[in-house]
Amino acid sequence: MRVDETKCVGCGNCVLVCTMGAIYIENGHSKVNEDECVECGSCKRFLEVEGRNPTLVRGLRKVLKKVSLQYDAPVGVCVAGALYQPTLEWPRSVRRDFSDPAAVHASTGIPGRGTEEIKTNDVSGWLQEGEALLLIEVGRPGLGARLRDLEKITTALATLGVDFKPENPITLLMPDAKTGQLNPEILNEKVLSAIIEIKIDLDKVPVYLEKIKETVKDFPTVCSLVVAGRCNKHGDIPYIDAVGTAGLALSTGGKTNLGLGRGGNE
Amino acid sequence: MTNSLHRRGSVEDLKGDFIIFAKTDRLNVKGSKPRLQKFFQMSLKYNPVNVGVNHDYGSENPSIDQKYSAIEDGSIVAVVFDNTDDLIKYLEEVKEEDFGISINISGLVEEIHECCKKVGITRHSIEQSLGVHGATDRLPNRDILEITTMCGHGMISFNLIKKIIDYVKLGKMTPEEGAKVLAKPCLCGVFNPARATQLLERIRVLG
Numbered sequence: 291m292r293v294d295e296t297k298c299v300g301c302g303n304c305v306l307v308c309t310m311g312a313i314y315i316e317n318g319h320s321k322v323n324e325d326e327c328v329e330c331g332s333c334k335r336f337l338e339v340e341g342r343n344p345t346l347v348r349g350l351r352k353v354l355k356k357v358s359l360q361y362d363a364p365v366g367v368c369v370a371g372a373l374y375q376p377t378l379e380w381p382r383s384v385r386r387d388f389s390d391p392a393a394v395h396a397s398t399g400i401p402g403r404g405t406e407e408i409k410t411n412d413v414s415g416w417l418q419e420g421e422a423l424l425l426i427e428v429g430r431p432g433l434g435a436r437l438r439d440l441e442k443i444t445t446a447l448a449t450l451g452v453d454f455k456p457e458n459p460i461t462l463l464m465p466d467a468k469t470g471q472l473n474p475e476i477l478n479e480k481v482l483s484a485i486i487e488i489k490i491d492l493d494k495v496p497v498y499l500e501k502i503k504e505t506v507k508d509f510p511t512v513c514s515l516v517v518a519g520r521c522n523k524h525g526d527i528p529y530i531d532a533v534g535t536a537g538l539a540l541s542t543g544g545k546t547n548l549g550l551g552r553g554g555n556e
Numbered sequence: 557m558t559n560s561l562h563r564r565g566s567v568e569d570l571k572g573d574f575i576i577f578a579k580t581d582r583l584n585v586k587g588s589k590p591r592l593q594k595f596f597q598m599s600l601k602y603n604p605v606n607v608g609v610n611h612d613y614g615s616e617n618p619s620i621d622q623k624y625s626a627i628e629d630g631s632i633v634a635v636v637f638d639n640t641d642d643l644i645k646y647l648e649e650v651k652e653e654d655f656g657i658s659i660n661i662s663g664l665v666e667e668i669h670e671c672c673k674k675v676g677i678t679r680h681s682i683e684q685s686l687g688v689h690g691a692t693d694r695l696p697n698r699d700i701l702e703i704t705t706m707c708g709h710g711m712i713s714f715n716l717i718k719k720i721i722d723y724v725k726l727g728k729m730t731p732e733e734g735a736k737v738l739a740k741p742c743l744c745g746v747f748n749p750a751r752a753t754q755l756l757e758r759i760r761v762l763g
Contacts, residue, residue, distance in 0.1 A: 305715070306713065306715050306716045306719050307713055307715075307716050307741065308713055308715070309710055309711060309712075309713045310713075311713070311714075311715060330710075330711065332711045332713075332741050335612075335613075335741070335743070336711075336740055336741045338617075365716075365719065365720075365723075365737060366737060366740065391610065391709040391711065391743045391744060392610075392611070392612030392743060406581075407683055408660075408681035408682070408683050409579045409658055409660050410579055410580070410581035410658040411658075411680065411681040412658055412680045412681065413581040413583050413584055413658055414581050414583065417681060423683075427562075430562065430688075430710060431562065431688065431695070431701065431704060431705055431710060432695070432696075432704055432710050432713075432714055433691070433694055433695070482709070482710050483710060499686070502689070503689065506689045506690040509689075509690035509691055510690075510691060511690055511691055511694070512688050512689065512690040512691055512692055512694065512695065513688070513689055513690050514562050514685060514687070514688050514689075515685070515686035515687060515688075515689060516561060516683055516684065516685055516686060517683070517684060517686055518681065518682065518683035518684075519681065519682060519683075520680070520681050521678070521679050521680060521681060521682055523678070524678070525669070525672070525678040525679040525680075527665075527682055527684075528682075533686065538686045538687065539686070539687065540684045540685075540686065541562075541684050541685040541686070541687065542567055542570065542664055542665065542666075543561070543563055543570055543662065543663055543664055543665065543684070543685065544561065544662070544665045544682060544683055544684035544685065545561050545660050545661070545662045545682070545683040545684075546660060546661050546662075546665065546668045546669070546672070546679045546681075546682050546683075547658060547659075547660050547679065547680045547681040547682070547683075548658075548659045548660065548661065548672065548677050548679060548680060549677070549678065549679065549680025549681075550650070550651065550654070550655065550656075550657070550658065550659045550677070551581065551584065551656060551657050551658035551659070552584065552656045553581070553583035553584055
């Protein structure tokens with residue numbers, strides 16, 4: 291994201307809404323720290339353009355300041371529409387792909403973080419009984435992550451001989467998925483979050499969770515872990531014992547696929 | 557996308573926070589638009605606190621009509637309820653309609669299991685969070701996390717939440733007004749403004 295300084299009046303609303311805290315005020319204008327910006331587009335979408343004349347607003351603010359008053363734009367507006375999105379070239383475009391929920395991943399055709407998980411498992415049958423899906427969402431909640439940090443996890447998992455889910459945007463950025471290494475061109479790119487997906491045998495869950503815990507001990511950012519499984523005919527949760535063995539606690543909340551889907555395009 | 561999976565809060569709070577959504581697979585995406593539209597439309601009579609369609613409207617705060625019009629083959633349609641009574645009524649109708657599209661519910665696993673049993677559904681697959689790991693000392697306080705995690709794509713910044721909390725504490729905004737502002741950046745419409753209002757009210761009372 292960029293700021294047109296000829297339009298910016300320095301109201302600071304974009305500073306508030308920036309998901310990464312990458313916008314700041316300098317010399318009366320907003321500036322974007324492009325190294326920290328993840329191109330999520332939230333600032334531009336969130337702030338409604340008021341369409342005021344920036345010169346008039348600046349003048350009014352100076353006058354008000356002289357009488358010890360100030361003009362504060364209401365939260366949720368950009369006074370003169372100073373934010374704009376330049377065309378993103380590779381590898382910077384990776385930031386938007388993983389951070390802007392309005393962007394559809396070209397690799398999977400799925401918006402958001404571009405992953406399917408168990409959401410359509412009743413149709414695809416991708417995850418079967420006796421198997422588990424582990425997801426590691428790196429950067430979530432709210433801190434973001436460099437892809438080089440994410441790579442620390444994928445390379446660690448690769449030492450266990452894991453199969454990364456092929457239709458996953460992160461896997462598709464690995465020239466050779468057996469190594470877990472990402473395309474070196476993208477390692478410095480920062481994203482709001484990105485999800486690693488691996489399918490393993492249910493009884494291997496503790497080993498993989500242990501590896502992940504060990505890898506993120508001195509991690510510069512956070513990651514949210516998820517486990518998923520196919521229920522049996524009674525609807526029982528399959529992974530309770532495996533997670534307990536790993537010394538982790540299941541959250542009270544989760545996502546339930548009701549099994550109402552079926553294949554067949556019209 | 558795990559955008560509805562990591563919501564933070566006490567069990568009591570989360571009893572007012574359920575997201576039901578429809579998602580197609582490549583095997584049934586074709587011709588799904590009218591069924592997704594019906595899924596959206598019929599939810600409106602059961603008092604949802606939010607409805608959403610993944611779509612770039614160019615700006616935030618789209619109307620119900622804009623959201624409905626944005627639905628196309630393969631859209632993800634989400635409906636948020638703040639109680640299980642309305643959720644169950646809606647779920648009965650969804651089951652009756654037999655859309656043939658995957659339907660998921662996010663929220664308290666056991667509550668959802670009970671809802672499913674009442675409607676005669678056996679859950680197919682399940683997914684749960686195992687918590688946040690790594691540099692957790694960099695995260696903000698619980699109030700901020702409970703609000704920000706209601707938008708799973710992380711569109712509600714910590715700084716915006718802090719500002720709204722300040723406004724509510726100072727009486728510059730009511731909790732309802734604050735929740736309305738906080739709901740805006742959540743593009744998919746899975747944010748729960750009713751729960752956010754309660755959280756802001758609690759923060760206001762506790763000072």
